[in-house]
Amino acid sequence: MVTPDLVSEEDIVKLIIPDNLPDEEPTFKAYIEAKVYDKEGHLIQYHRQPMRSLTQYFLALMAIPIIGTYQGASINQAPVILTNVLGLPSSLSGNYSANILWDWAIQLGSGTQAFSPTLTGLAAPILNGTGAGELSYGSLSVSYVGSTIYISIQVTNTTSSAISVTEIGLIGTIYIQYNNSSINKYSFLFSYDTFSTAVSVPALGMAVFQITLSFTG
Amino acid sequence: MIGKGIEGIDINMPKDAYDTGKDTPTFRAYLTIIVRDSEGKVVKVHRQKSHSPTANFIGLMLPLTYFNVTGNSYTLKNTGGTTYNYKPAINPTAQCISYPYSFSNYPSYIVMIQVGSGQQSNPYTAYSLAAPIANGSGTGQLIYGQPSVPSNVTVSGIEAYFTISQTFNNNSGGTVTITEVGIITYLQFSESYNASYFNFGQVLVWYDVLSSSISVANGGSVTIYYTFTINP
Numbered sequence: 001m002v003t004p005d006l007v008s009e010e011d012i013v014k015l016i017i018p019d020n021l022p023d024e025e026p027t028f029k030a031y032i033e034a035k036v037y038d039k040e041g042h043l044i045q046y047h048r049q050p051m052r053s054l055t056q057y058f059l060a061l062m063a064i065p066i067i068g069t070y071q072g073a074s075i076n077q078a079p080v081i082l083t084n085v086l087g088l089p090s091s092l093s094g095n096y097s098a099n100i101l102w103d104w105a106i107q108l109g110s111g112t113q114a115f116s117p118t119l120t121g122l123a124a125p126i127l128n129g130t131g132a133g134e135l136s137y138g139s140l141s142v143s144y145v146g147s148t149i150y151i152s153i154q155v156t157n158t159t160s161s162a163i164s165v166t167e168i169g170l171i172g173t174i175y176i177q178y179n180n181s182s183i184n185k186y187s188f189l190f191s192y193d194t195f196s197t198a199v200s201v202p203a204l205g206m207a208v209f210q211i212t213l214s215f216t217g
Numbered sequence: 218m219i220g221k222g223i224e225g226i227d228i229n230m231p232k233d234a235y236d237t238g239k240d241t242p243t244f245r246a247y248l249t250i251i252v253r254d255s256e257g258k259v260v261k262v263h264r265q266k267s268h269s270p271t272a273n274f275i276g277l278m279l280p281l282t283y284f285n286v287t288g289n290s291y292t293l294k295n296t297g298g299t300t301y302n303y304k305p306a307i308n309p310t311a312q313c314i315s316y317p318y319s320f321s322n323y324p325s326y327i328v329m330i331q332v333g334s335g336q337q338s339n340p341y342t343a344y345s346l347a348a349p350i351a352n353g354s355g356t357g358q359l360i361y362g363q364p365s366v367p368s369n370v371t372v373s374g375i376e377a378y379f380t381i382s383q384t385f386n387n388n389s390g391g392t393v394t395i396t397e398v399g400i401i402t403y404l405q406f407s408e409s410y411n412a413s414y415f416n417f418g419q420v421l422v423w424y425d426v427l428s429s430s431i432s433v434a435n436g437g438s439v440t441i442y443y444t445f446t447i448n449p
Contacts, residue, residue: 028243028244028245028246029243030243030244050243051243052243053375053448054243054244054447054448055377055447056370056372056447058447059370059377059378059379059445059446059447060370061278062278062445063379063445064277064314065273065274065277065278065402065422066274066327066381066402066422066423066445067326067327067366067381067402068324068325068326068327068403068404069314069315069316069317069326070315070317070322070324070325070326071326071366072324072326073324073326073403074324075324075326076317076318076322076324077317078316078317080366080368080369081366081367081368081369081370081379084368084369084370085369085370090317091316091317091318091319092316092317092318092319093318093319093320094318094319094320096320096321096409096410096411096412097315097318097320097321097323097407097409097411097412097414098315098316098317098318098407099305099311099312099313099314099316099406099407099408100313100314100315100316101281101305101306101307101311101313101314102281103280103281103282104280104282105282115375115448116375117370117375117376117377117447117448139286140282140286141282141286142279142280142282142283142286142287144279144283146341147270147272147275147341149275149278149279151280172280175281175307176316177307177309177311177313177409178316178318178409179409180409181309181409181410182409183307191243215270215274215275
């Protein structure tokens with residue numbers, strides 16, 4: 001029999017999110033950087049700020065390596081946290097077998113909005129293109145050193161006017177492959193931040209935006 | 218052409234990066250350990266920040282673009298020390314983490330929060346606990362309960378978190394001391410082209426050495442909570 005505790009179940013809920021631990025090194029640090037070049041290739045602005053705003057979808061993605069994709073060794077259904085938060089199916093039907101993988105992308109925007117962990121998109125995404133107010137997105141680059149992952153993208157402003165970037169998001173796409181060549185796609189906003197000062201990409205200039213996710217280990 | 222190097226620019230953290238009052242970490246992980254005696258009374262509450270995703274975790278988090286652009290694979294190491302070159306791809310013959318399916322299943326799932334009586338100095342490279350405490354009622358052993366996984370992410374304001382937990386009972390006849398904790402996931406990689414797969418086995422994805430050891434008396438129990446939170 002469990003006798004009355006020094007700590008009640010309600011207290012345990014509070015204990016698992018402690019707010020009074022010593023101010024140690026954080027587990028995770030994230031930064032956003034932007035380097036802006038003019039049309040002659042001169043570096044004209046460097047901006048760096050802490051990232052503050054991961055979403056619940058990033059947290060759910062982290063859950064996949066931690067809890068897996070099945071409820072158990074003999075339960076052939078996805079964990080409920082994945083179906084509830086990410087909207088993934090509990091299972092799929094067809095021949096052969098199924099697997100899961102994911103990719104990331106950087107999206108820039110020209111708006112602002114209040115952050116919420118359930119946010120699903122930027123306020124005013126800057127489209128990929130050469131039209132007014134658009135930026136040409138280059139290829140994404142991903143690398144890692146130890147427990148730090150770097151994601152960067154180069155954008156070019158081919159228009160005749162400067163384009164102001166005020167928000168940045170890490171976009172995630174989860175793929176489930178099954179039945180030989182069938183693929184289901186699920187897209188999410190993994191992080192959302194507004195720049196503390198706008199980043200202006202000059203006409204015919206370019207910029208490199210980088211997100212750094214550092215698990216300090 | 219890029220004519221001017223970054224060395225000509227002040228690359229120190231700009232003042233406006235320090236947004237006073239909001240310069241908090243984006244993510245934290247916590248360990249909460251509650252020890253009970255043989256009568257179920259709480260005799261100790263241990264809390265500490267968790268610091269240590271392993272190299273396996275980092276590799277499993279990497280996005281597809283990393284593998285596509287570099288052409289590299291990532292070497293995972295299971296608890297037995299066997300390696301696997303992980304290289305997911307949009308390709309029916311690529312081996313990726315298995316997913317529940319009607320035709321064939323190769324479950325990838327959380328096995329346990331594992332506890333141990335050793336410690337190692339570099340959690341990042343750890344692929345197993347230094348001295349795992351076995352599941353049982355023999356000397357120095359603990360009876361492992363099932364890991365508990367939440368059904369949702371809890372959102373409160375801008376903060377969100379989920380917690381996994383597991384309880385261990387001590388019927389060993391003596392006190393058992395815990396000094397290290399880790400999360401073990403079982404991984405299998407399957408193709409969508411056919412039913413072929415690779416059974417990789419148990420993988421350590423998170424590891425922590427406790428800031429102070431935890432003693433569980435005979436007849437007592439210990440519950441370990443791992444909490445992962447964003448925007449704390």
